[in-house]
Amino acid sequence: MNADEQFIELWNDYLEGELDEAGMAKLQALVAGDERLLRMAADSYQMHRMLGLIAQDSTSRQEDFVRETMDRLPADDAHFIEEVMQHLPHQSPRKYAERRKLGAKWQVAVAAAAVVGLLAGVYFLLFANVEPEIARLTESSGPLRWTGNGGRVTHDIEAGNWLGGGTIESLSTDSWGTLEFRDGSRVTVSGQSMLTISEHDQKELFLREGIMSASISTQPHGRHMLVHTPTARLEVLGTRLDVDAGLTSTVLRVSDGLVRATQLSDGSVTEVPAGHQVVASVGRHAEMKITRSLGPVVRWRSNLPADRLYGDWLSVLDSSIGGLRNAPMLWGDPDEPIMLYVVSLSVSRNRPTPVLLTSGTRFLIRGRIESPGKVYFGLTTKHVKGGFAGKFLVERNFEDVLKGGKLLDIELHLEDFRPQEEELTEKQPDLFPASPVGLELFDWWCCTVKEDAGLVITQVELDADIVEPSVPLDYRQL
Amino acid sequence: MMTRKDSINELSLDDAIFSVREGNTAAFEVVVRQCERRLRAWLAVQGPPGVDVDEVAQRSFVAAFTRLSDYESGTNFATWLFTIAHFQLKTEMTRLRRVADYHARYAPDLLQRELERRGSEPPELQETRLEHLQTCLGQLGEDLYRFIRWRYVEEIPLEEMAARSGRSVAAVKKQLWKLRRKLHACVEARMATEGEPL
Numbered sequence: 001m002n003a004d005e006q007f008i009e010l011w012n013d014y015l016e017g018e019l020d021e022a023g024m025a026k027l028q029a030l031v032a033g034d035e036r037l038l039r040m041a042a043d044s045y046q047m048h049r050m051l052g053l054i055a056q057d058s059t060s061r062q063e064d065f066v067r068e069t070m071d072r073l074p075a076d077d078a079h080f081i082e083e084v085m086q087h088l089p090h091q092s093p094r095k096y097a098e099r100r101k102l103g104a105k106w107q108v109a110v111a112a113a114a115v116v117g118l119l120a121g122v123y124f125l126l127f128a129n130v131e132p133e134i135a136r137l138t139e140s141s142g143p144l145r146w147t148g149n150g151g152r153v154t155h156d157i158e159a160g161n162w163l164g165g166g167t168i169e170s171l172s173t174d175s176w177g178t179l180e181f182r183d184g185s186r187v188t189v190s191g192q193s194m195l196t197i198s199e200h201d202q203k204e205l206f207l208r209e210g211i212m213s214a215s216i217s218t219q220p221h222g223r224h225m226l227v228h229t230p231t232a233r234l235e236v237l238g239t240r241l242d243v244d245a246g247l248t249s250t251v252l253r254v255s256d257g258l259v260r261a262t263q264l265s266d267g268s269v270t271e272v273p274a275g276h277q278v279v280a281s282v283g284r285h286a287e288m289k290i291t292r293s294l295g296p297v298v299r300w301r302s303n304l305p306a307d308r309l310y311g312d313w314l315s316v317l318d319s320s321i322g323g324l325r326n327a328p329m330l331w332g333d334p335d336e337p338i339m340l341y342v343v344s345l346s347v348s349r350n351r352p353t354p355v356l357l358t359s360g361t362r363f364l365i366r367g368r369i370e371s372p373g374k375v376y377f378g379l380t381t382k383h384v385k386g387g388f389a390g391k392f393l394v395e396r397n398f399e400d401v402l403k404g405g406k407l408l409d410i411e412l413h414l415e416d417f418r419p420q421e422e423e424l425t426e427k428q429p430d431l432f433p434a435s436p437v438g439l440e441l442f443d444w445w446c447c448t449v450k451e452d453a454g455l456v457i458t459q460v461e462l463d464a465d466i467v468e469p470s471v472p473l474d475y476r477q478l
Numbered sequence: 479m480m481t482r483k484d485s486i487n488e489l490s491l492d493d494a495i496f497s498v499r500e501g502n503t504a505a506f507e508v509v510v511r512q513c514e515r516r517l518r519a520w521l522a523v524q525g526p527p528g529v530d531v532d533e534v535a536q537r538s539f540v541a542a543f544t545r546l547s548d549y550e551s552g553t554n555f556a557t558w559l560f561t562i563a564h565f566q567l568k569t570e571m572t573r574l575r576r577v578a579d580y581h582a583r584y585a586p587d588l589l590q591r592e593l594e595r596r597g598s599e600p601p602e603l604q605e606t607r608l609e610h611l612q613t614c615l616g617q618l619g620e621d622l623y624r625f626i627r628w629r630y631v632e633e634i635p636l637e638e639m640a641a642r643s644g645r646s647v648a649a650v651k652k653q654l655w656k657l658r659r660k661l662h663a664c665v666e667a668r669m670a671t672e673g674e675p676l
Contacts, residue, residue, distance in 0.1 A: 065510075
């Protein structure tokens, strides 16, 4: 073997990390005596590094690099001072007056102590209270509350904000928010829902109550994403799923991939593949049975009070029937809240079949309204393949009310509903369609703003002209 | 509707630097986005084995941010940034040299010196090389490109590459060596004839 061949073999071993100390010494000796070999080694090394750089080059890698770099920048002065000031105790004028009586020497001591305290606070802020950002709020609507960074509560989170571990609450029937993790996994909470997110060794979500739709990127081997609800634990590899969690039951629907579900009440475990669903509950004889997701229905009738999400149940409203009366709900800025009066029903929680919204469908609503005013009617929808699809609204003005508590019938055409966030529809029509036609109905609600109109709903019905639905392609693919 | 982030990212480099100096930290993202690729490319080829390119690049950006008041408007920002990066790289190399068995494990001493000698090249050239390399890779046939894909994208072991290609491990190593040489020649030929791509 000549010197060139020996060099090539040693150099290749070096680049592959397979060269031992003796080999390294030989390589050094070879290149030391030959300028040409040294140049070849440097050329090869630089090419090796550039190939590595190109192979790793991707948009997500660039995004990670930019984000990590921005995270490492020292906080700007204004923000820094504001943070420090928030951690200083507020002083009353009386205390201030007492302090003025102190001698100069004592004041110096107090000042020194204050500096030490301030520095300790600064240290705490800079080093003890820093949490890595794990997800970004990409879209939202309506009031959300975020609790994170050591328990700090904020109501003014907005799309684009990066968040560390913490709890996001969707506070109103018409509110929702989508979080996107660094690996592209997207999770949407909607309606009155409470979700805690964390990411240490693996992603963990805690859905205390409410609706969550998720599209999860493939997770690293052995580090499944975990979703905890009051009644179930779900291990998610990479999939699309919808979860509707209450205090006593959790409905899981898997559109894509595989989810391992554990019913907490008895520890039973089942694997839920694409196109299947399971209900985990806390009943004494609750059995977690996996069932194939059924084809959609296009007609639906409420079942009150079982479907109640929000509102006060009146058991006897009109001789034999009960009704769901609107209940107050604070909305928006907690310093200047707006009072809504809300009735909300779940469409999906107690039904094995999805309800598909089709063209020409009408909502027939029976209820009572005690005083005239504007009533907003809303829908929460999801895509047939899984994933939150937005909320839709329509309003009706009731100028005349029926006296004597008589029930009235309201008819709403599906085509009259418009997207709640039209800007999002313009920007991302695939995610947030302009029409609810072709989407699945998750929940239904109505409300009045500021005025309690005494709204009572006894029944909601989705009435479609088509009795046997033609099954959309998306269902056949499930 | 355009978000605040969108509008920030539409700033020119000069406007972004001005904005950062006015106290808008978020505008520094524009600086990072516009400079990160060429900075990482330069560090990748200048840094000896064992240097964490992303770490040094991030330290360079942080140092540039904190010293932005030293930067003279109207001069070449990239040159100023690379001066900082050069210093950061030297600091990292000093740290590595002090690691007891660094040379035994990572770096033939002469290679390091040769890389340092090449460090006098204008940093922008490395980004140009990177772009030419992408063109050269596109000209490789699948029978050759698959070795690059296996080694650098899929990062599979040599034994697996040998099994997939039906060759010996030694033959695979030789193939990789030849490919690097071929790509180097292609890139340098393009540098000589075309210079900087449009």
